[in-house]
Amino acid sequence: MAQVYERVALIGLGLIAGSMAHAMKRRGLAGHIAGFARTDETRKAAAEIGFVDSVHESAAEAVKGADLVVLAVPVGAMGKVAEEIAPHLAPGATVTDVGSVKQAVIDAVGPHIPEGVHFIPSHPLAGTEHSGPYSGFATLFENRWWLLTPPEGADPDAVARLRALYEGVGANVDTMEPGHHDLVLAVVSHTPHLIAYTMVGVADHLRRVSQSEVIKYSASGFRDFTRIAASDPTMWRDVFLTNKDATLDILGRFTEELFVLQRAIRMGDGDHLFDYFTRTRAIRRGIIEAGQDTDAPDFGRVRKG
C-alpha cells in the first residue's frame, strides 16, 4: 500500500496508538512513526517492542515535523496535551484524536489548534478490555468502524487523506456530527459499559454468593459483562464525565424500562416478558447480517481443556 503520511506522531502509546502503529508499519502507511507517552515505563516498552521509530521525552518534541498528529490519551487529558503541542505543530499538519467522546474533545482541543493546521476528530469503534503498550495488535481495526467528525468547512483533502489512512489499516470510515456521535455511542457503548460495571460490582458485594462461585459459574451470561467491565478505568471515567448528558439520558430510559420488566416479574406477567424478549431477538439478527459479530454456536470463542 502507498505511504499516506511522511511522519506520524502518536501522543499516548496504549492499545489504540500501539495498534495503529503496528498496522501502519505492516501496511507501509507511514514514513516515520514518532511516539510520546507520559510515563518512562510506557516509553521504554514502546521502544523495546519497536512499534515506533523514535520515542521522545515530550509531546512537543514528538510532534515536530509531523504531518499527522494523533492524540491517543484519555479524553480528560486531551486539552492539556493540545495546549502543549500547539506551538510546535507544522503548518499544514493534521491533528486528530481517537477519543470515545467527540464534542468534549472538540471543546477542549479546538481552541488550541493554530491557523493552518487541520483538526479532524475521529473515533475508532474498536478495542479490547486490555490496555497499555503491550496490548496493541495490527488487526484491531479490520472491518471495524472509524468515525470522523470533521468541523464545518474542514479541508476536503485533509479529510480524504485521514480517511485513506484509516481505510488503509482496515477500517470502514463514516462521518457524523459530533453531538449525534456522542448520543449513538451513549447507546451502543457508554451505557452498556456502565451497566456491565454495575452488575460486576453487585456480584463483588454479595456475601451469600462467594467470589469463587461467581468466577466458576460465570459462563452463563455474566462472563460477557466481566469482559466489558475490565476495560481501562481512566478512559471510562473520562467518557462518563465528558459524555454526561447523553449517558444520563439513556440511563434514565434504561431504568424506566427495567422497572417495567421488574414489575412484570413481580406481577407474574409472562406475556409481557415473552413479547419483550421476542422483540429484542430481531436486533441481534440485524447485527449478524451486518457482519459485526459471528454467528458461530460457541460465539467463535477458543475452547480450553
Place this chain on the structure above:
Amino acid sequence: MAQVYERVALIGLGLIAGSMAHAMKRRGLAGHIAGFARTDETRKAAAEIGFVDSVHESAAEAVKGADLVVLAVPVGAMGKVAEEIAPHLAPGATVTDVGSVKQAVIDAVGPHIPEGVHFIPSHPLAGTEHSGPYSGFATLFENRWWLLTPPEGADPDAVARLRALYEGVGANVDTMEPGHHDLVLAVVSHTPHLIAYTMVGVADHLRRVSQSEVIKYSASGFRDFTRIAASDPTMWRDVFLTNKDATLDILGRFTEELFVLQRAIRMGDGDHLFDYFTRTRAIRRGIIEAGQDTDAPDFGRVRKG
C-alpha cells in the same frame, strides 16, 4: 468411552437435548436414544438430523423402558410433562431435568415421581443464543459446569451414574443445594440476561438513533448484550417467573448500585467512578484464570472481511 445408560429418553428436542444426543452418540454413552417433542416440526427435524434413534408421538411412549429420562422443556412446562410420564417410568430409572431454575422444578416435578424412581435435578451452565433442534452440537458442554441438586437421601449410585454421563460429555460436575443454585444463577445469569434484554429494548425504542446505526456500530459493547438478548423467549420468561424472589433481590441491589454511579456521573465525581471501575477489573482476571473464557485480544472471535 463405556456406555452409561442403556436407553435415554429426551423429552424436548431443543438446543440442550440435541447437544446431549450429539455428544452421547459421539462418545458411545447411551445404547438407544428415544426422543419426544411437542411439535410435529421438531420431531421431524430430530429424525431427519438423526441425533435420536427413535422419535415418539407422546412423552409417555418415549420414556418406556428408559433408564434415564431427561426433561429438557421450559421450566414452566416441567410439571405437566412429569405428570404425563409418571405412570410409564421404569422402576429404578433416573429422571433428571436441565432447567435453569431448580427449586421451582423440584416443587413441580417432585410430587409426580413414583417410589423407586430416582429424581436428580440438574442444570448445565452451557448454551448459546440459538434454540430448536438444529441448534445443538456435540461440544456444547466441554469444560462447562453441570450442577446437580440431588435431594437429601438420594441414591449415591444413581447420582454417580448421572455424574458419569455428564463428565462423559465433557462437563465439570458440582453439587449444590437448590435454593443456593437459584441465587447463584440469579447473579451470574438471570439478572444479566434481564439487563441485556432491557438495554437492547431501550435501543429499539429510540427515535433519535436509528435502528441501522445501532446495528452498524454495535461492536463497542452493545454487541455482547444483543447476543445475550437473543436467547429463547419462552425459556427466559419461565426463568424469571420461577426464580422471581432471587431475581428481584439481585435486581434491587443492581438498581441501588446503578443509582450511586449515576449520581457520581451527575456530580462529576471522577474518583468514585475510577475506584469502582478498578475493582471490577479484578473479577475478570479471576475468570480468565479459572479457564472460563479466553484472553485473546480479539476475544477469540472469527473475523470477517
